[in-house]
Amino acid sequence: MIRADKRGGKDHARPKPETIRLRVNGAWHELAVGRDVSQAETLSHLLRERFGLTGLKLSCEEGACGACTVILDGKAVLSCMTLAVELDGRSVVTIEGLPKDDPVIEAFAGQCEPGYGTALQCGYCTPGFVMASRALLDENPAPTPAEIKEGLSGNLCRCGCYAGIARAVWHASRKTAAKGGGK
Ligand code: FES
Numbered sequence: 001m002i003r004a005d006k007r008g009g010k011d012h013a014r015p016k017p018e019t020i021r022l023r024v025n026g027a028w029h030e031l032a033v034g035r036d037v038s039q040a041e042t043l044s045h046l047l048r049e050r051f052g053l054t055g056l057k058l059s060c061e062e063g064a065c066g067a068c069t070v071i072l073d074g075k076a077v078l079s080c081m082t083l084a085v086e087l088d089g090r091s092v093v094t095i096e097g098l099p100k101d102d103p104v105i106e107a108f109a110g111q112c113e114p115g116y117g118t119a120l121q122c123g124y125c126t127p128g129f130v131m132a133s134r135a136l137l138d139e140n141p142a143p144t145p146a147e148i149k150e151g152l153s154g155n156l157c158r159c160g161c162y163a164g165i166a167r168a169v170w171h172a173s174r175k176t177a178a179k180g181g182g183k
């Protein structure tokens with residue numbers, strides 16, 4: 001389930017800057033606080049409404065489901081629990097920023113295996129799982145099944161595709177290893 005440490009903000013006591021610079025999928029953007037981004041705006045809202053990056057999904061909006069997961073400076077974070085104004089100088093990657101042939105994406109799309117099933121049905125949870133899995137494999141390129149389960153424990157799938165998801169991540173890790181290691 002959700003962890004408070006997946007919030008992306010760093011220092012809540014620091015005075016808020018008048019502008020922030022945020023790197024989104026490789027491109028830097030300067031945002032005026034109060035004009036381009038409000039003090040209370042979440043990263044999820046900013047990414048979806050200002051940048052049009054609607055790959056990340058919103059479901060609970062209270063840190064309980066993982067559908068809004070993005071990667072912030074290499075770590076999976078819940079964008080619905082992260083204040084955008086706290087991210088000056090930081091780098092965020094959404095599912096739109098992953099290469100189309102990312103082994104995780106390919107593994108989720110191709111997963112269909114007796115005993116495990118598919119990695120997605122309705123697909124609503126999929127972007128969050130993909131980003132959490134990408135961050136997991138970047139940190140640990142060859143996780144055990146138990147480590148995969150633990151690493152994805154903050155993400156929920158209402159369609160119950162957990163076995164297929166875990167298997168897809170395992171396949172992605174093996175494919176990455178066969179290509180010569182992690183990113
Ligand atoms: S929408 Fe962010 S954790 Fe559920």
Ligand code: FES
Nearest residue numbers: 121123157158159
């Ligand atoms: S595939 Fe439907 S919620 Fe996960």
